[in-house]
């Protein structure tokens with residue numbers, strides 16, 4: 352059973368679980384500000400669920416076309432190491448970091464694997 356470290360929590364989930372669902376079910380503030388109300392709810396179109404994921408190779412599913420396409424559009428930049436949580440399946444242990452900005456596109460960490468949001 353994979354462990355997701357996020358916002359100072361350790362969350363266990365099933366192999367293949369959707370990362371957005373795992374985080375929201377655990378009460379993690381996946382979205383910044385009003386993006387918690389104004390988001391596409393997993394369609395992969397808004398880009399506000401972007402997070403940084405660290406872990407061993409194969410710890411999450413490959414980025415699908417929705418993930419790649421949305422992150423290629425502003426304010427995201429495709430060469431940044433972010434992923435859309437709603438398009439990502441958890442396959443192994445991961446550590447997740449959220450950055451600031453409405454789309455989570457900023458440079459300042461909002462929360463990290465081991466530290467809760469401030």
Ligand code: FES
Nearest residue numbers: 393395398400437
């Ligand atoms: S919730 Fe909109 S892209 Fe993930």
